[in-house]
Amino acid sequence: xxxxxxxxxxxxxxxxxxxxxxxxxxxxxxxxxxxxxxxxxxxxxxxxxxxxxxxxxxxxxxxxxxxxxxxxxxxxxxxxxxxxxxxxxxxxxxxxxxxxxxxxxxxxxxxxxxxxxxxxxxxxxxxxxxxxxxxxxxxxxxxxxxxxxxxxxxxxxxxxxxxxxxxxxxxxxxxxxxxxxxxxxxxxxxxxxxxxxxxxxxxxxxxxxxxxxxxxxxxxxxxxxxxxxxxxxxxxxxxxxxxxxxxxxxxxxxxxxxxxxxxxxxxxxxxxxxxxxxxxxxxxxxxxxxxxxxxxxxxxxxxxxxxxxxxxxxxxxxxxxxxxxxxxxxxxxxxxxxxxxxxxxxxxxxxxxxxxxxxxxxxxxxxxxxxxxxxxxxxxxxx
Amino acid sequence: xxxxxxxxxxxxxxxxxxxxxxxxxxxxxxxxxxxxxxxxxxxxxxxxxxxxxxxxxxxxxxxxxxxxxxxxxxxxxxxxxxxxxxxxxxxxxxxxxxxxxxxxxxxxxxxxxxxxxxxxxxxxxxxxxxxxxxxxxxxxxxxxxxxxxxxxxxxxxxxxxxxxxxxxxxxxxxxxxxxxxxxxxxxxxxxxxxxxxxxxxxxxxxxxxxxxxxxxxxxxxxxxxxxxxxxxxxxxxxxxxxxxxxxxxxxxxxxxxxxxxxxxxxxxxxxxxxxxxxxxxxxxxxxxxxxx
Ligand SMILES: Cc1ncc(C[n+]2csc(CCOP(=O)(O)OP(=O)(O)O)c2C)c(N)n1
Ligand code: SF4
Ligand SMILES: [Mg+2]
Numbered sequence: 055x056x057x058x059x060x061x062x063x064x065x066x067x068x069x070x071x072x073x074x075x076x077x078x079x080x081x082x083x084x085x086x087x088x089x090x091x092x093x094x095x096x097x098x099x100x101x102x103x104x105x106x107x108x109x110x111x112x113x114x115x116x117x118x119x120x121x122x123x124x125x126x127x128x129x130x131x132x133x134x135x136x137x138x139x140x141x142x143x144x145x146x147x148x149x150x151x152x153x154x155x156x157x158x159x160x161x162x163x164x165x166x167x168x169x170x171x172x173x174x175x176x177x178x179x180x181x182x183x184x185x186x187x188x189x190x191x192x193x194x195x196x197x198x199x200x201x202x203x204x205x206x207x208x209x210x211x212x213x214x215x216x217x218x219x220x221x222x223x224x225x226x227x228x229x230x231x232x233x234x235x236x237x238x239x240x241x242x243x244x245x246x247x248x249x250x251x252x253x254x255x256x257x258x259x260x261x262x263x264x265x266x267x268x269x270x271x272x273x274x275x276x277x278x279x280x281x282x283x284x285x286x287x288x289x290x291x292x293x294x295x296x297x298x299x300x301x302x303x304x305x306x307x308x309x310x311x312x313x314x315x316x317x318x319x320x321x322x323x324x325x326x327x328x329x330x331x332x333x334x335x336x337x338x339x340x341x342x343x344x345x346x347x348x349x350x351x352x353x354x355x356x357x358x359x360x361x362x363x364x365x366x367x368x369x370x371x372x373x374x375x376x377x378x379x380x381x382x383x384x385x386x387x388x389x390x391x392x393x394x395x396x397x398x399x400x401x402x403x404x405x406x407x408x409x410x411x412x413x414x415x416x417x418x419x420x421x422x423x424x425x426x427x428x429x430x431x432x433x434x435x436x437x
Numbered sequence: 438x439x440x441x442x443x444x445x446x447x448x449x450x451x452x453x454x455x456x457x458x459x460x461x462x463x464x465x466x467x468x469x470x471x472x473x474x475x476x477x478x479x480x481x482x483x484x485x486x487x488x489x490x491x492x493x494x495x496x497x498x499x500x501x502x503x504x505x506x507x508x509x510x511x512x513x514x515x516x517x518x519x520x521x522x523x524x525x526x527x528x529x530x531x532x533x534x535x536x537x538x539x540x541x542x543x544x545x546x547x548x549x550x551x552x553x554x555x556x557x558x559x560x561x562x563x564x565x566x567x568x569x570x571x572x573x574x575x576x577x578x579x580x581x582x583x584x585x586x587x588x589x590x591x592x593x594x595x596x597x598x599x600x601x602x603x604x605x606x607x608x609x610x611x612x613x614x615x616x617x618x619x620x621x622x623x624x625x626x627x628x629x630x631x632x633x634x635x636x637x638x639x640x641x642x643x644x645x646x647x648x649x650x651x652x653x654x655x656x657x658x659x660x661x662x663x664x665x666x667x668x669x670x671x672x673x674x675x676x677x678x679x680x681x682x683x684x685x686x687x688x689x690x691x692x693x694x695x696x697x698x699x700x701x702x703x704x705x706x707x708x709x710x711x712x713x714x715x716x717x718x719x720x721x722x723x724x725x726x727x728x729x
Contacts, residue, residue, distance in 0.1 A: 075518065075521040075522070076514060076517045076518050076521060078510075078513075078514060078517075102521065103521060104517035104518075104520055104521050106513055106514065106517050106552070106554075107552065108510055108513070108548055109544060109545070109547065109548030109551070110544060110545075110548070112506065112507065112510070112544075112545070113507065113509075113510030113513075113544070113545045113548055114510075116503065116504070116507035116510035116511045116514060116545065117510045117511065117513050117514030117517065118514060119501075119503065119507075119511060119514060120478060120501065120503075120510070120511035120512060120513065120514025120515040120516075120517075120518065121514040121515065121517055121518035122514075122518075123501050123514075123515065123518075124476070124514070124515045124518035124519055124522070125518060125522060126517070126518035126521055126522060128514070128518075142504055143504060143507065146503070146504055250476050250499040250501060250515065251499060252473060252474050252475065252476065252498065252499060252527055255496070255497055255498050255499040255500075256494075256499060256500075257488060257489075257491075257494035257496065257499070257500040257501075257502070258500070258501050258502060259501065259502035259503070260485070260488055260489070260490065260491050260494065260500075260502050261485055261486055261488075261489075261490045261491060262490065262491040263490055263491075266491055266492075
């Protein structure tokens, strides 16, 4: 069934179709509609779940950790300050190997107070052990929530579904809501082997000496490597059931492109419009949309960028005193595999729009240079 | 002689508590009342260590270790899961120290209490951050030495009234208890187990190294805490107060203080101040016990 809906509601429908069993959430703009709709769905008994209206995001994640440990499919959603408040427990969820799924609506970090999009909130949680999947359409958001549980429960690592504030969260698009029966077939019920069980009591997360700590960590890393395999494996399976294909990266006209714009989130759809225009002018430009940040798809990135003569990474985020965060990621994947110059642009922070013109200006600047003469370039900032 | 408590043990020997640890006695008694169909979550606290290092555990019930400030919310999450999974009969417990309850975990505690989530929240109170080396907490009493309230600048603030804070949430059941009166604690838990909603149990649990007391004095101290009125033992059921261990003639606090090195520096005047504080608090509670 097709329905026109906002990105936030696509998350709620995704979670409902995934038959989540415990939801614990705290309101923050621009996430609120996710939980508003879910609380209505639960109250109407259209979903058999417990909704815990916690008093903070820290408690939201704590409740998800408790619920998941007890064997329930757990879900939450947040943004920016809320995500940052959860930080300690993001490590905990991953370290405890719990397949929790959370949606994070990208919102720039304060101060100064803001509610508009950029990716610094989720990207600064890069090393917590969560998979991160960046979406560009409401359909992808809904589908990704369902897929996320499949992968998470196979490898026992949590997943963050990430989408831009407003340009996706509050933007209405036509979304196909898959049949519940199809979803049930695709995503079996959560059967957690290590659940808290009074008939088989175990202690989880207790004090661990240097004799054993590293062994827990290598298992997490291996699980993340396996997650990459599972994401690749799920793509055709999902396509077969639902007719839509999602890979780790999403290339657009990159095969013969001399210049590839690397972007993520909704900035990619604008990039594609720009690519079309530039192609009409005879410029061989392409776009590579980064979808999965963790586990990082090294091979796919190298493969997609192997023909490029120039690579431009447009970051809607910044690691102060360094590069944009996607630039660091992509450059490190290319190191030793490619000699191609990589340009890094910082654009669209705090929800400033990224227009097609933004990309035209970027391309015009790069055309004049053989290689970058600055570590990074700021786009359209007032001096 | 008929034993006053079940002989069955769900806490095995070989745990890592210090000699005379009140927190150990508190857990042992609690498990006797709650039984096997119980799940615990612990934050960071002495019990993180007492339970034993990976892969050991001295408890024969499932246990989820959790972050320091997250006890109540974690227990709420476990409870919600058990309810959706059709295992609503299992008793879900958060078990935290005073620091994890009075201070860093207060927000989550308040949240779960206000929602009236159907869980037990236990606070074993040794009146300081013992796990990190005896720093003051909001539960440390007036006059006490800790490593962050050194003798020259002993603690000048009074102990936070956590029980009143919880009472303000109008929870269906709350109680204080002392490890010197295991039968009292046992009885309270047996009753509370059948009460739906939030249950708060606050247990005074002497800590020999933290209180600079003799391990063999733990039970004596826990008893004196009650007999002096330093730690009155009572329950509150639907707002109704009942003193379960009566202390008609209270002993002077000095008897309690003098067994503990953490109060050694107190001069006569200071002891008088402590006595006044205790009297004041006791009088306040006494009115509630009498239903005034
Ligand atoms: C967020 C956070 N801050 C600080 C700590 C360090 N820490 C661990 S246990 C503890 C003290 C616990 O005190 P209490 O709750 O009274 O339990 P006790 O150790 O006395 O049994 C502290 C400060 C921590 N684990 N997490
Ligand atoms: S330090 Fe105190 S509370 Fe901690 S284990 Fe030792 S006696 Fe028990
Ligand atoms: Mg303590």
